[in-house]
Amino acid sequence: MAEAIFPDATVLCSFAAVHRLGLLEEFFRGRGRWVEAVAFEVDRSARRLRDLASVVTGGWMGQPIEIVSDRAVALVEHLRRDVFGGTAADPLKHLGEGPTCYLLKEEPEWRGSWWVSDDRDALEFARRQGLVVRGTIDIARHLVADGT
Numbered sequence: 001m002a003e004a005i006f007p008d009a010t011v012l013c014s015f016a017a018v019h020r021l022g023l024l025e026e027f028f029r030g031r032g033r034w035v036e037a038v039a040f041e042v043d044r045s046a047r048r049l050r051d052l053a054s055v056v057t058g059g060w061m062g063q064p065i066e067i068v069s070d071r072a073v074a075l076v077e078h079l080r081r082d083v084f085g086g087t088a089a090d091p092l093k094h095l096g097e098g099p100t101c102y103l104l105k106e107e108p109e110w111r112g113s114w115w116v117s118d119d120r121d122a123l124e125f126a127r128r129q130g131l132v133v134r135g136t137i138d139i140a141r142h143l144v145a146d147g148t
Helices: 009-017 021-028 036-045 050-058 070-084 096-105 120-128 136-145
Strands: 005-007 114-116 133-136
Touching: 005 096, 009 021, 009 036, 009 050, 009 120, 021 050, 021 096, 021 120, 021 136, 036 120, 036 136, 050 096, 070 096, 096 114, 114 136
Parallel strands: 005 114, 114 133
Antiparallel strands: none
């Protein structure tokens, strides 16, 4: 099983939209983690998907992980813009992909963790980098296999 599970905002939104965040929390079993950018996106989306507020306040995703060193911030921005297609004109585009990919690829404590996203291009890039990736459908399959 994964060391930690890093969902992107769309995964959390998908479960919130069908009022099933409890399933996701149960599946994570305390392994849910997120970067600040994903926490920010979830907080913004909670205005439209009220169930998301429980993710922000519930603590089951842990404290948002902050990218702080200048080198890391530069690498994250490179990933966001040059790899995933974010732009200066749209600074929120691919906001969570860059730091999540950076952490799982560059920070030894997060190696072996899962990245869960529905952004095919991001996951294909991550897979080529040797990262463990899953989609929402994979989580659903695990839930069914677990009998949840």
